[in-house]
Amino acid sequence: MTPVASLGRSGLADFVLQRATAVVLAAFALCVLGWFLAAPVNHARLAAFFGTLPMRAFTTLAILALAAHAWIGMWTVGTDYVRRHYFGRRHALYLAIYQIGCAALVFLYLVWPLAVVWGVAR
């Protein structure tokens, strides 16, 4: 439960980062939504859209933003709820398991979509 486990080591950095990444994610969601609504969706159109370099860069940014946003959020939720009061004397162990689980998931959702995005135009 040391602040070191938090992404930016400072509450201020986490706070700013969480808001900045939220803006990136909102912009990305709007962009993709607009594309979805613009014309019928098929694989050729999808590959063409996400295959362009600007779109790949934007998607990469969104994936990084999602990972940072999710980690700060999950870390915060864990340090709120996984407490001695509810979990007894072994709460620190449970918190560690929870955080490792979250870190693994965040890592998965970071690496997997990045592999997809950069493998698309092979």
Add this chain to the structure above:
Amino acid sequence: MRISLYRYDPDADAAPRMENLELDIPGVGDLMVLDLLERLKAIDPSIAYRRSCREGVCGSDGVNMNGRNGLACTTPVSEVARRGKLTLRPLPGLPVIRDLVVDMTQFYRQYEKIKPFLQNEDPPPARERLQTPEDREKLNGLYECILCACCSTSCPSFWWNPEKFVGPAGLLQAYRFLADSRDTATEERLAELEDPFSVFRCRGIMNCVSACPKGLNPTRAIGKIRTMLVERGI
């Protein structure tokens, strides 16, 4: 009037219990919840609660009335009772000493942490440190806090991290000194609050705002502290 009262004497009881009591109250005027407690205590002197000024100045009789935190002395029974029933419990989240009396140590510890006194290294002038009326205006809505703990004990973030999150009452006072033109320790004060818990555990739930019997707004003060922290970081 049916009253369900939280009773707990750690020396005698294995666990807290709710005691059901009946009280005839006169149909004239509106009693305050503290009046009810006084009447109950006249019948059963073993009932324990804190009180002093009985007019919302001392901040001693913060209790939880039908789920809402407030001062027993300034809350009319008609405002909180539902269908002739009133449930009285101690302020949530703090250890109970007896019945409605809670141990406020944790709350005061957080208050102490924000250094609730004026800090100024400049040599004091002959009479007093002066302030313009505009600067004095900035302290309105901050200095009136009576430390009743109604806000902090209604805040889920304070229940979860009472040793790390300063809580609405402490943060309102932190801002009271950050906003004071005579205080010169702004930098040190902000540095103390930058960690992930002290200020940033506030989720804007705003229970503090609806609980405060003095009509103060800790959430707004917390927002101001955040803004100061962000501006300092740029």
